Every structure is written in C-alpha cells, then in structure tokens.
Amino acid sequence: MYQKSITHYISKIVVDVLFYVSIVCVILVPVWAKTLFFWLTERNAGNLISFVAIIFLSGLCCVYILYNLKQMFRTLLVGNPFTDQNVSRFRKMAVTCAVIAFMYIVKCIFMFTYATLVIAAIFVVGCLFCLTLKDLFKQAINYKTETELTI
Numbered sequence: 001m002y003q004k005s006i007t008h009y010i011s012k013i014v015v016d017v018l019f020y021v022s023i024v025c026v027i028l029v030p031v032w033a034k035t036l037f038f039w040l041t042e043r044n045a046g047n048l049i050s051f052v053a054i055i056f057l058s059g060l061c062c063v064y065i066l067y068n069l070k071q072m073f074r075t076l077l078v079g080n081p082f083t084d085q086n087v088s089r090f091r092k093m094a095v096t097c098a099v100i101a102f103m104y105i106v107k108c109i110f111m112f113t114y115a116t117l118v119i120a121a122i123f124v125v126g127c128l129f130c131l132t133l134k135d136l137f138k139q140a141i142n143y144k145t146e147t148e149l150t151i
Contacts, residue, residue, distance in 0.1 A: 022063050
C-alpha cells in the first residue's frame, strides 16, 4: 500500500503557497513594472511595454504550471497518482514550459541578457523533464492496468 509521508504534505503546502503568491505577483506586475524595469535595465522606457508583457505572460504560465502541480498533489495524497489526468497535466506543463522558453528566446533576440538566456535554458530543460515524466507515468499506468487485469 502507498505510504504518505510528511514530505508529501510539506511539498503540497509549499506548492499551495507558491501558487497564491504567484497570483499576487502577476496581479502586481503592472504596478511594479516601471520601477522594476528601470532598476533592472537602467535604460529608457522604449521597451517597457514588451518587458511588462513578457513578465506578465510568463507569470501567468507559471501560475498555470503551479495549478497543475496542485492538482497532481491532490491525486498523490489520495493515493492514486498514476492516472491519465496526471499524464495530461504533465503534457500541459511541458507545453507551458515550451511557451515560456520560446518567449525568452525571442526576448534574447531583441533584448539580450545572460539571465534571459539562462531562463530560456531552464524552461527548455523543464519541458523535457515534464515530457519524460509524462511518458513514465503513462508506462506506469499501463503496468498498473496489466497487473490489475492479471489478478
């Protein structure tokens, strides 16, 4: 039988807190944008709108990733994480990571910074990681189904 540990609950609490904090941060992006832009870039406001758009859209994508993680922890704590819904959630998170990576690769073309390059690389790896976990979960579901049919 599946054993739940304290780390599962701690991880769920951390994901929940990050989810709600990220919602607040995304809502506050327009408020903080001008100060943040000048503090980070020390340039004129010519790229302010694109800067705000990239930060806002990547924030929304991160909220969506955290929402999917919240849903996955719900199935983990119930004791049945190997479901088709979690396979679908991993696929959605992979696509979302790819969207973020694409946005930052495009940003590198127009507003290059090393941090932007690192962020793009992190989300490319995140996309590959989610796709790998999706396939692992799908295979685990197949094994689980075969075992249940055998017994």
